[in-house]
Amino acid sequence: MIFADANVEEAAESLRVASFWNSGQECGAACRVLVHESVADKFVELFVAQVRELAIGEPGSGDDIEIGPLVSKAHFDRVVGYLDRAAQRGIRVAIGGTALAGTGYFVAPTVLVDVPDGAECSREEIFGPVVTVETFTDEDEAVRRANDVPVGLSASVWTENARRSHDIAARLDSGTVWVNSHLVLANEVPWGGFKGSGYGRDLSIYALDDYSRTKHVMHNHSR
Secondary structure, eight states, rough: BTTTTTTTHHHHHHHHHHHHHGGOOOOOOOOOOEEEEETTTHHHHHHHHHHHHBBBBBBGOOOOOOOBSSOOOOHHHHHHHHHHHHHHHTOOOOOOOOOSSSSSSEEEEOOEOOOTTOOOHSOOOHHHHHOEEEEEHHHHEEEHHHHOOESHHHHHBBSHHHHHHHHHHOOOOOOOHEEESSSSOOOOOOOOOOOOOOOSSSSSSGGGGGGGGOOOOOOOOOO
8 A cells, every 4th residue: 555655766666575575475465555536647657667677487486586487387377367357447557467478377576557446457466477556545544444254364554644554554454564664574573464365373472383282270279
């Protein structure tokens, strides 16, 4: 969620990694971007420039490779299916939008823009190198649209306003919310989601709950 006062250059550069890590096959990837309408064009221009520079290839072909193949033919077909249906709906492609020619299950790093509210490509987890970009006009609309999905693992808020960062983070129905960063994990803080993103937590002391049994023993000391 990128607000008008955000550092959009920093956001575009950070989301280059956070959106396309492991070819987007990452549960916490920044695959859906909500950006304030006043800075949307600037963000898309900067973000597309970052995406255009991504190095694509087999993972073992060099340390500079940033985008590899998808994990299987079935998943490749699933991701391409989302792109085909988005095209049929008339959603605009800023970059990518197709499978790559040649061997392997490669999909071009893709940015879909002007995505309408409720579109399949933004409501469902594609789990590939695909990022959707939507615009909003105010905080209430941004929160409503962000929360109007069946999952809630992670989100990020990009703003220079401290009040807004705390308020929006509290209102987002996500298990993890970053401010001016995305996909930053640390062993001492819990990782997990709300709604359809499951239950329980990985990392931190909360991760021990799944391996623990809580017992309550009460003594009557009046006897």
